[in-house]
Amino acid sequence: MTLIEAEASGLTASESAKRNDLAARKPYIAEKLRNIAAMEERGEISPIIRLEKSYLCNFQCTHCSAEYYMDRHLEKVFKIKDERRKIDLDDIRRLSREADELGLARFVITGGEPLVMKDFDAVVEAIDPERHYIITDTNGWFLDLERAKHLKAIGVEKVQISLDSMIEAEHDAFRNKPGSYKRVMRAIDASLEAGLNLILSTVLVRGRGKTDEFRSMCEFAKQKGIGLYVSYAKPTGSCTEHPEFVITKEDADIVRELEKDYPVFTHMTPSYGSYKGCITVKGIITVTSTAEITPCPYIDFSLGNLRDTSLKDILARGMRNPWLGPHRPDCLIGEDPKFIKIHTEKTKGAVHLPLPWGQGFSDNDSLLDD
Amino acid sequence: MAAVSDALLFDDFGRCLPTAAQSPAHPRSRRYFTLQQPDIDYGASHARLLRHLGAGETVDAAAFAARAEAILARLRADPATAAITRGVAIPFILPRLAVDDMGRPLDERFLPALGRAFEETYPDYRFTNHNVGGLDGRLHIHPDSRHAGLVEAMGQAERVGIYFPALSEYSIPAALEQVAALPRHFLLAGGVDTSAALISAPGLLLRTDTYPPLLWLGALTSDQPGVGYHFEAYGYNLTFNRRPHLGQAAEYWTCGLSVLDGD
Numbered sequence A: 001m002t003l004i005e006a007e008a009s010g011l012t013a014s015e016s017a018k019r020n021d022l023a024a025r026k027p028y029i030a031e032k033l034r035n036i037a038a039m040e041e042r043g044e045i046s047p048i049i050r051l052e053k054s055y056l057c058n059f060q061c062t063h064c065s066a067e068y069y070m071d072r073h074l075e076k077v078f079k080i081k082d083e084r085r086k087i088d089l090d091d092i093r094r095l096s097r098e099a100d101e102l103g104l105a106r107f108v109i110t111g112g113e114p115l116v117m118k119d120f121d122a123v124v125e126a127i128d129p130e131r132h133y134i135i136t137d138t139n140g141w142f143l144d145l146e147r148a149k150h151l152k153a154i155g156v157e158k159v160q161i162s163l164d165s166m167i168e169a170e171h172d173a174f175r176n177k178p179g180s181y182k183r184v185m186r187a188i189d190a191s192l193e194a195g196l197n198l199i200l201s202t203v204l205v206r207g208r209g210k211t212d213e214f215r216s217m218c219e220f221a222k223q224k225g226i227g228l229y230v231s232y233a234k235p236t237g238s239c240t241e242h243p244e245f246v247i248t249k250e251d252a253d254i255v256r257e258l259e260k261d262y263p264v265f266t267h268m269t270p271s272y273g274s275y276k277g278c279i280t281v282k283g284i285i286t287v288t289s290t291a292e293i294t295p296c297p298y299i300d301f302s303l304g305n306l307r308d309t310s311l312k313d314i315l316a317r318g319m320r321n322p323w324l325g326p327h328r329p330d331c332l333i334g335e336d337p338k339f340i341k342i343h344t345e346k347t348k349g350a351v352h353l354p355l356p357w358g359q360g361f362s363d364n365d366s367l368l369d370d
Numbered sequence B: 001m002a003a004v005s006d007a008l009l010f011d012d013f014g015r016c017l018p019t020a021a022q023s024p025a026h027p028r029s030r031r032y033f034t035l036q037q038p039d040i041d042y043g044a045s046h047a048r049l050l051r052h053l054g055a056g057e058t059v060d061a062a063a064f065a066a067r068a069e070a071i072l073a074r075l076r077a078d079p080a081t082a083a084i085t086r087g088v089a090i091p092f093i094l095p096r097l098a099v100d101d102m103g104r105p106l107d108e109r110f111l112p113a114l115g116r117a118f119e120e121t122y123p124d125y126r127f128t129n130h131n132v133g134g135l136d137g138r139l140h141i142h143p144d145s146r147h148a149g150l151v152e153a154m155g156q157a158e159r160v161g162i163y164f165p166a167l168s169e170y171s172i173p174a175a176l177e178q179v180a181a182l183p184r185h186f187l188l189a190g191g192v193d194t195s196a197a198l199i200s201a202p203g204l205l206l207r208t209d210t211y212p213p214l215l216w217l218g219a220l221t222s223d224q225p226g227v228g229y230h231f232e233a234y235g236y237n238l239t240f241n242r243r244p245h246l247g248q249a250a251e252y253w254t255c256g257l258s259v260l261d262g263d
Helices: A003-009 A013-025 A027-041 A071-078 A089-101 A120-127 A145-154 A168-174 A180-194 A212-224 A237-241 A249-258 A311-320 A337-347 B042-053 B061-077 B082-086 B104-121 B147-156 B172-179 B191-200
Strands: A048-051 A106-109 A133-138 A158-162 A197-204 A227-232 A284-287 B090-094 B127-129 B159-168 B214-216 B227-234 B237-244 B253-260
Touching (some): A048 A089, A089 A120, A089 A311, A106 A120, A120 A133, A120 A145, A145 A180, A158 A180, A180 A197, A197 A212, A227 A249, B042 B090, B042 B104, B042 B191, B061 B082, B061 B090, B061 B253, B090 B191, B104 B127, B104 B191, B104 B237, B147 B159, B147 B191, B147 B253, B159 B172, B159 B191, B191 B227, B191 B253
Parallel strands (some): A048 A106, A048 A284, A106 A133, A133 A158, A197 A227, B127 B237
Antiparallel strands (some): B214 B227, B227 B237
16 A cells, blocks of 8 residues: 555554555455455455453453353352363364455454463464464563564464553552553563554543543553553443443543544444444454354353354344344443343343353344333 | 325324335334434524525525424324424525535535534534545435435525434335325435534534434435445534445434425
């Protein structure tokens, strides 16, 4: 892409340079990413695939959406072990092929904390960094310069580091991990030095958008030249016990206004000509450790299991669901009270998440009560 | 105004009942994406329309009010259409303008006027036209929309009308089917009338408590099948854009009806 083309497309010089670099190193992936806008114009979808191969984590965060999937939760609350069959590297290779055939281009390795996974490198290889743009989430604890360089060397393109307050004590308290703020700062510098693309990820709880602390985080991101991804607190996982965290429209609108002045964005922020709104299925799916596919990281209803149903058919199921497929501007699980109520009632007391296809979502779903 | 119909055409909230739609349209609405009726100040609306759009040169504010209220009174007098007046209704004036291309006047006159009106009213917020490459030659009137009648009328004189965002949760094909079943004075809204309505009431899509719907220019087809143009809020800001609709319905999507005085 020439500079003129970049300007016409609305890309910043920095973003244009990143894309040129990717095109030079990984032309197949760059071409798939370029095709996404045309796919959307045709009504096709290209969701990012979040892969939750393991829920092992060295943190126990106040707002964790994955806590109820974790072995430690099942053992502590239900006194059981999860005997369900877990996803393996062959499953991931098959998923990678199916996704590639559909033109999908992006994987996020998440968890749990991905960097505690002993088979992290094997997972990257199974996804295939020559076919897919690979991102990893991390809390930053283990991400020093040596690890950052290693991630880059094995084909990881981007890291998304969680930072939940610019006030060290607040971040550490929210993360229930003393020292974690300092580790995040180290991880940021390590990632940049290693040449990894980097975004920060932070959770927006009700009222936080108005605080000086949040504004200072926006300033920090701007000064560092890195994006700040703002994730709304959702009433799922550990947050089920904190309904006071759930945001209002005002909170969401405050972030939308901050987008004018800072490199801040949410999952629904328009990006380079893409105006998806809520990204369930259309922009993201999650593959759980038991090969179930959910329509977003925070909805604990499965659209199907990859071992039973093809990825293509599962995506089609999602797109024809009245909650998930149609275009909408708000966050379904973060803002729609009716859906939140349905989700809370159906998942209450459930031992194993997500609820299988037919128990949470089904082809009989309706926006209305009858 | 056309002949009175006996059947109820609108629900208690002014939503047009999809009685004739074969294409996708939600039979009922849970009213999640809604608009609120703004306070109508005919003097202020007239001044804005005149200042930014050049509409209202031959129709003063008092005449604007009288003619708009007369439209509403006639609709209320018909039991079949009375309920539409319980929903959102935005009076507007169309300037006298001969239009031979539906895109060019939007690009050159209506959208810039809307941008000025919106940002004058809400200086902290922005109107953004996200459409790349202009609209000249890209928009055409769908023959089933009755919108050609609106364009013809504005070619002859300034016209007063009311915009009703009444076709909520309709696909665009369903909106076209439904308008065919309505009395002749109901026209499917397109670009000039929707823009004029938003200049008249710039805050129509600005809601702080909940999300307003997206407003399609349902009467207009684009150069690409299944792709349409629309107005949409982004937070407290207003946008114009295009997106695929592919003939589908969404809870978030609304088409509008316009009724002109004298029809």
